[in-house]
Amino acid sequence: MIKLVIFDLDGTLLDTLGDLAAACDVALERNGLPGHTPQEYRSFVGNGILRLVERAIPEQLRTPERIAAVRADFIPYYTAHIDRHTCPYDGVPQLLHELARRGTKLAVASNKYQEGTEKLVRRFFPAIPFTAVRGQRPGIPLKPDPGVADEIRRLAGVAREETLFVGDSGVDIETARRAGVRSVGVTWGFRPRRELEQAGAQRLADTPADVLAALDEAEA
Numbered sequence: 001m002i003k004l005v006i007f008d009l010d011g012t013l014l015d016t017l018g019d020l021a022a023a024c025d026v027a028l029e030r031n032g033l034p035g036h037t038p039q040e041y042r043s044f045v046g047n048g049i050l051r052l053v054e055r056a057i058p059e060q061l062r063t064p065e066r067i068a069a070v071r072a073d074f075i076p077y078y079t080a081h082i083d084r085h086t087c088p089y090d091g092v093p094q095l096l097h098e099l100a101r102r103g104t105k106l107a108v109a110s111n112k113y114q115e116g117t118e119k120l121v122r123r124f125f126p127a128i129p130f131t132a133v134r135g136q137r138p139g140i141p142l143k144p145d146p147g148v149a150d151e152i153r154r155l156a157g158v159a160r161e162e163t164l165f166v167g168d169s170g171v172d173i174e175t176a177r178r179a180g181v182r183s184v185g186v187t188w189g190f191r192p193r194r195e196l197e198q199a200g201a202q203r204l205a206d207t208p209a210d211v212l213a214a215l216d217e218a219e220a
Contacts, residue, residue, distance in 0.1 A: 001218075001219045002163070002182070002218050002219060003104065003156075003158045003163070004106075004107065004131070004156045004158040004162060004164070005099060005105070005166060005211075006107045006109050006149055006153075006163065007107070007108050007109070007166050007167070008110060008143075008165075008166065008167035008168060009110035009112060009121070009135075010110065010111075010112060010168075010189075010190070011045070011167075011169065011189030012166060012186055013088060013089070013096075013108070014086055014087065014088055014089070014092075014120060015087055015088075016086045017038060017041060017045070018038070018085030018086065019081060019082055019083070019084055019085050020045060020052065021038050021041040022084065022085065023081060024036070024053065024056050024070075024078075026073070026074075027053070027071070027073035027074035027077060028056060028057070030070075030073045031066065031069055031073065033056075033066075034058070036056060041056075042190050046111065046171050046190065046191070047142060047171060048112070048136050048142050049074060049113055050067070050071060053067055053071045054067050056070070079115060082123075083119075083120070086124075088125075089189075090208075091207055092208050095211055097127075097128070098212065099212075099215075100128055104215075105156045105158065106129070106130050107130055107132040107133070107156065108130060108132070108133045108134065108135075109134050109148045109149060109152060109175070110134070110136070111135070111136055111142045111143055111171070112135050113136045114135035114136060114137050116135065117135030118133055118135065121133050131152065132151075132152045132155050132156070134148050134151065143174075143175040144171050144172075144174035146175055146178035148175075149163070149175055149178075150179055153179070160179070160181050161181075163181040163182065164181065164215065165179065165182065165184070166183075166184045166186060166205075167184075167185065167186065167189075168185065168187075168188070168189025168191050168196075169185075169190065169195065169199075170196065173185055173196060173200055173201045177199075182202055183200075183201050183203070184202070184210075184211055184214050185197075185199070185201030185203070185205070186204075186208075187205065187206050
């Protein structure tokens with residue numbers, strides 16, 4: 001029986017691409033660098049803000065100093081404008097409320113910095129009783145390191161076989177594999193279906209209702 005569902009945030013619960021792209025473009029412009037299309041940003045996200053900034057800077061200009069400068073401009077702008085374009089994917093609020101109604105423990109594990117992760121969860125899911133909301137924190141490895149999943153599982157008091165990890169990228173599926181928990185890859189997010197398949201997702205979900213179906217199958 002699945003007692004804990006750990007969700008990725010960006011591309012899984014929330015469509016954050018518009019605000020990430022806008023903030024990164026502002027930070028790049030302030031540093032005399034060119035911006036990018038939304039489609040380009042789609043391929044940049046998923047490994048934390050530092051990697052987003054690094055990927056957005058032209059390769060020949062990627063010095064540690066320039067990356068640090070762009071990131072320094074990105075963080076305050078993004079934090080202040082974090083919900084201008086961001087919104088939950090259709091059906092996600094209903095999914096979370098249904099899981100909470102069933103008594104399933106819920107958590108968020110994101111590679112977004114902790115302050116931004118917490119702000120978005122408070123803004124869009126204030127009524128959901130998350131057991132844990134974890135973003136990028138100093139000294140804690142990012143996904144796909146399984147540490148964050150292990151930390152959440154221990155906090156919830158739930159065994160590996162009772163845990164499901166839901167995300168939209170190969171990083172999330174690899175996190176689940178390393179943590180020894182079940183995985184569902186959602187196809188509505190930032191990454192293509194083939195990435196989830198190649199990463200070894202145990203189940204694919206085209207809609208939030210499919211996530212519920214995956215839980216029901218696991219418990220059958």
